[in-house]
Amino acid sequence: MLENDINKIINQRKERIEKTINLGKADRVPFCTILGINAFQAKYAGYTTADLSNDPSKFGLSKIKLVKDFDIDMPFGTPGQNNTIAITLGDDYQDLIPSIVVLTGGMHRILQDKFTKWPGQELDQNSVPQFVGKEFLEFDEYDEFIANPKKFINQKIIPRAYRSLENTASGTAYGALIKWGKELMIFNSAMQMTRTELRALGFPQIITVNANNPYDFIADFVRDFNQAILDFHRNPEKIEAAAEAMLPYIMKFIEKATSLPPEIMAKFDIQTPLVIYPLHLNSFLNRKFYNKYYWPMMKKLITADIKSGRVPLILFEGDHTPHLETLLDIPDGKIIAHFERPNWSKVAEVLKGRQCVMGGIPASLMVTGTPQDVEEKVREMIELFDGGKGFILSFSHYSLPGDTKVENMRAVVNSLNKYS
Amino acid sequence: MSSKERLTQAIINLDEQMVTDTINKMIASNVELTDIIEACRDGMTVIGELFEKGDYFLSEMVMASELLTDIISRLKKKAERSYISPLGTVVIGTVKGDIHYIGKDIVVNVLEANGYQVIDLGVDVSPEKFVEAIITNKPEVVGLSGLITEAIGPMKKTVDAIKAAGLRDKVKIIIGGGIVNEVISSYVGADKWANNVSTGLKEINAWAGEKNVRE
The missing domain is CATH 1.10.1240.10 (Methionine synthase domain)
Known part of the structure; x- marks a missing residue:
């Protein structure tokens, strides 16, 4: 393809994305996927999920194939998240941000973290990597953590969370860190090649960073998910103070990850950075916990993003319907809200014309449905949002099952072109 | 009071x-x-x-x-051991390839506190293990749990394995978890589905009620 043609296609997609985020109706509803290591992508490219987990170039190649064949305007997702170590290390070595936050099967093998399980290691070759979490901070240690979270994470949590770093003053630990660095370089260069290739195929590149609500950071990487929920019931002031203590580190990480030097910025087609927040506790928390603790914290992050010209892409896990109205606190047209399994008519009722909404296709439909079912679903969603105004089509979950039918994937794209 | x-x-x-x-x-x-x-x-x-x-x-x-x-x-x-004669026996587990446990554990606790004997097979449970547990424990109900969309395939494989072992008409099968719905339930070949513990308990209680009437 000629350079001019490529730029034309890139600009067309870029406009499509930007117009939709600004609540307008684009030439077509954008198609976005947020997929980590998923079985469909692996199978479709002729690999196992273990291949994708262990070999960054296979992860990149399978992603290119998926994006190209199914015309995905916004393909996001990394294999896994290594936030525990990234957040404090990034505070000391800011030039390592954001690359250190990724976790792959290869890195898991080296660092031996206890919070994830991977295909080809603890799980079957064709399973998907999964987050398990663990209690790395006992209730009695909260005060020590709150007084100095960075010190506590470095000295207590890291040795507890990574088997290879159990004794930091050891050859095992030093060696693991060197190997981890090498693996990070391999991953980053594979991703750079993937980006270059995708750009050459006409897919615009967007600056993204993954970040957490501090409450999710505490629940997932520090305290254990179940324990964190019990803390909300028993001692909310402790988890609140811990989350407050983490907030500056998370904000700094986001700021640094999105303030790139001009020569790097020039490589991206869309200059507005997207901050991707995968929420975890949101749908678990009752109205009181959500409104008093979780949402105000989320609002602080969103406000900082808006002020710095970033767009938060918030992934509301589970059924977020009961908390939808809180989103009206945010100025219109400033975020992208992805929903997993909400009451969609309620979402449209509350958010249509207020915020850009993303989602719509249950990943399970890709397995159980026919192409006609998929087409009907796409049509229904586009209609719900007045022909696709401020609406981005995406899957409900971050993983597409291996049993996903190829003809259903084709039906998604064909219906998008047909109905929007 | x-x-x-x-x-x-x-x-x-x-x-x-x-x-x-x-x-x-x-x-x-x-x-x-x-x-x-x-x-x-x-x-x-x-x-x-x-x-x-x-x-x-x-x-x-x-x-x-x-x-x-x-x-x-x-x-x-x-x-010590059997503190009450159970309302029924339930074999439960998170299916192969899925290691999520919070939802399953809640169901286990609620069923036990409601007087059921629960055989909890844990997470990442293969179809063979489910079949083995059905043969050993002769449950009235089998609960297949799954949170990730990848669990749909293994749920179907588990039901198929139960059929192949000639045990399908001996047990009621309920699937549970955030992802499940009517369509998935029929695809998998389950009898019922529940995406929260309260519905799940009601379905199981209804079966236990039928069984007790029969007896």
Whole structure:
């Protein structure tokens, strides 16, 4: 393809994305996927999920194939998240941000973290990597953590969370860190090649960073998910103070990850950075916990993003319907809200014309449905949002099952072109 | 208010201190253990209703499950093994390839506190293990749990394996988890589905009711 043609296609997609985020109706509803290591992508490219987990170039190649064949305007997702170590290390070595936050099967093998399980290691070759979490901070240690979270994470949590770093003053630990660095370089260069290739195929590149609500950071990487929920019931002031203590580190990480030097910025087609927040506790928390603790914290992050010209892409896990109205606190047209399994008519009722909404296709439909079912679903969603105004089509979950039918994937794209 | 009613109310209010105090008194005064089980059952019924109404959220289910775990462990200590003749036996597990346990554990606790004998196979459970557990424990109900979309395939494989072993008509199969719905249930070949503990319990209670009438 000629350079001019490529730029034309890139600009067309870029406009499509930007117009939709600004609540307008684009030439077509954008198609976005947020997929980590998923079985469909692996199978479709002729690999196992273990291949994708262990070999960054296979992860990149399978992603290119998926994006190209199914015309995905916004393909996001990394294999896994290594936030525990990234957040404090990034505070000391800011030039390592954001690359250190990724976790792959290869890195898991080296660092031996206890919070994830991977295909080809603890799980079957064709399973998907999964987050398990663990209690790395006992209730009695909260005060020590709150007084100095960075010190506590470095000295207590890291040795507890990574088997290879159990004794930091050891050859095992030093060696693991060197190997981890090498693996990070391999991953980053594979991703750079993937980006270059995708750009050459006409897919615009967007600056993204993954970040957490501090409450999710505490629940997932520090305290254990179940324990964190019990803390909300028993001692909310402790988890609140811990989350407050983490907030500056998370904000700094986001700021640094999105303030790139001009020569790097020039490589991206869309200059507005997207901050991707995968929420975890949101749908678990009752109205009181959500409104008093979780949402105000989320609002602080969103406000900082808006002020710095970033767009938060918030992934509301589970059924977020009961908390939808809180989103009206945010100025219109400033975020992208992805929903997993909400009451969609309620979402449209509350958010249509207020915020850009993303989602719509249950990943399970890709397995159980026919192409006609998929087409009907796409049509229904586009209609719900007045022909696709401020609406981005995406899957409900971050993983597409291996049993996903190829003809259903084709039906998604064909219906998008047909109905929007 | 009787101590049984007080326990029920403490469970509904998720009042941990009150639950502990009441159960301690009940055990010390040798209250019938069936009363304690009934108090749990009544409490969970109301909690289920509050959940369905949208007054209680998953955070309340996690807390209720914590309270029930504590009560059950005290009962087991008190009565050693079989503290009550079970309403029925349920074999449960998270299917192969999925290692999520929070939802399954809540269901296990709620079923136990409702008087069921539960055989918990854990997570990442293969179809063969389910079949083996059905042969060994002869349950009335088999519960397949899954949170990730990748669990749909293994759920179907598990039901197929149960069919292939000639056990399908011996058990009722319910699938549970955030992802499941009517379409997935019929694709998998399950009898029922539930995406929250309260619905799951109702379905299982209905089967137990049928069984007891038959007997």
